[in-house]
Amino acid sequence: MTLQVGCLSFRQPYAGLVLNGVKSIETRWRPLLSTMENCTLAIHIAQKDWEGDQWRDMLTNTLGMSHMQVEELLASGDRFGRGVVAGLVEVGETWCCSDSVPEEDLREMEKAAVLTGLTEKHLTQLSNPRWLKEPLYARGHKDIWTVDIPELVDDILVVQENIHHFSEWPKVTLVNRRARCLPMPTLFKPVEKNTKIRIQRSQ
Template sequence: MTAVRPPSCLLKQVRFCSLVLVRKQNLRESQPYRLRPAEGDTAPLIWTVRGREQQDREGTAGSELCGSILKVRLWFVVLLCACAWTHHVVSCKLAVSMAVQLWCLSFRQPYAGLVLDGVKTVESRWRPLLVPLENRTLAVHVAWRDWEGEEWRAVLGGAWGLSAAGVQELLESGERFGRGVVAGLVDVGGTWQCPASLPEAERAELQRSAVLIGLEQKHLTPLSNPRWLKGPLKTPGGRDLWTVEIPAELLP
């Protein structure tokens, strides 16, 4: 947490109160005796010391006055401290409230970029991992490692009909924020298990949507409304699902 520096006016008040305390403590000791001419004496150099009791009364009055000023200043310092602390607490609450907490899932490349670019619209897992997130938003984390295998390249060049230049353009788009970051958001649909046998046309469409082959017996989850964040959120990845707080200024 960032340290809060006291306002300059608060520091000035603390210094003033310290000086008043010292003045109050030494007032009686440092009060000089005033001299006045003796009654009936015309000699200019003959003086008498005023009574000690008069000096004590003046010192007491001055001390009471300094004490009253000190109390007012101390209350003012307390008020400033309370205001500064209240401002700090409110600022912290606002900072927390301006961040959105979402479930996050790490995708290996090129699938992270393909999801956020709207090419991959079906996620496949051997376990029903995304069932609890149906109709919710998922944060997409870009893993450091690449996907093992080249099936995606065959699907992009075959079912999608992309040229080598088109595939390369997609890969570069998916790397815009680098690796090891939360890069975007996507909405999650309902999960269902792909049967062992499917009509050829339906299987080809699923493979095109998942940018993957061999989907039989896997749990498939449709993904929709992909959007990139305004900037990357650097954070370490996790196993399966974990939560992440995304600042409001990064939300699309």
């Protein structure tokens, strides 16, 4: 029995940042994840790294992490290596970041995305990240494809606990303001540790 879900490939360190709950907004030049709203998305870790190191400046200077915290975060994100489906996340609203978004709100979105230069990009809210117990080795594809997640016990997938001190790092809260395309959603409430999520078997 398996859980069949859509899958999207992320480059490191962003794949690890998503699954460790640091990155809660995904950015794309087109509304790729708009059809996945209210669905579960599998996170595939690409072979290539993200070009540039703007993310490191965001983690240290904007989010206030120490060098040791950043290195621990990177090590956690690389626990399964590359070319694998490593975890799951819930997909929320997708909206366009217009050039009329107030500066303060834009800064908060940049923190949640761990990235700057969001204007005119399509942003998608991500929540409830969890690592799989074991990685699924898979070749990456362009855009969204389908994978089968076999790790099921009595129709329940158990959310694994992340390294405890990650939850102590600064959290980003978005203000619900209307942009030119879709309204900006507020962040979802974080999942409690060891929460059990019911899922449907595929036949």
